[in-house]
Amino acid sequence: IQKCRRVGKPVITATQMLDSMIRNPHPTRAEVSDVANAVLDGTDAVMLSGETASGKYPVESVSTMARVVARTETAGHFTDIQVQRGVSASVTTTDAIGYATVQIATELRAAAIITSTKSGWTARMIAKHRPKTPIVAVATDEQTARILNLVWGVYPVQGHDITTTDEMITTAVEKAQEAGFVRKGDTVVITAGVPVGMSGTTNLIKVHEVAE
Secondary structure, three states: OHHHHHOOOOOEEEOOOOHHHHOOOOOOHHHHHHHHHHHHOOOOEEEOOHHHHOOOOHHHHHHHHHHHHHHHHOOOOHHHHHHHOOOOOOOOHHHHHHHHHHHHHHHHOOOEEEEEEOOOHHHHHHHOOOOOOOEEEEEOOHHHHHHHOOOOOEEEEEOOOOOOHHHHHHHHHHHHHHOOOOOOOOEEEEEEEOOOOOOOOEEEEEEEEOOO
């Protein structure tokens, strides 16, 4: 899990997570602990297999896993653990921008981090630092938006092709508002690449107050 986080690669923890629920409506304590520890270790996703594919209690299995994940993530020490296990910023521009974006958003208590992304790479470089602030990824590519659903803390929304930096900022904020993540008066941190529309050019951070 830590190796994946260092390079911003989504990681799934799976296989026999709630194996006893194939036959029983309730998990064992050890299984609950396994799910919780996967979350604390910083995994992007946990996945069921036989529990839902062939088990007697598929709905209960999904409900149980969702409940354990939610309770673990809302535990007071969850974010502190993620920070302690945080990854070192690399030397690439995108890595540095991602790390700085998280620090700025944390210090300013921003309502959201908004990133306009073509490939999803910037969102992943931000997410690997596990910020408290939600990451709204405005993706111009539908496939990228779907893939980003897997990444920890990222909420992808579908955008459209844009040509200027001003249009990019306006569109990104509008999409975040439409999705219900920000509202008038909120402070957000925006990151993207200039020139607009080119993958791998992340080089901009902007602190923005939502006007309307």
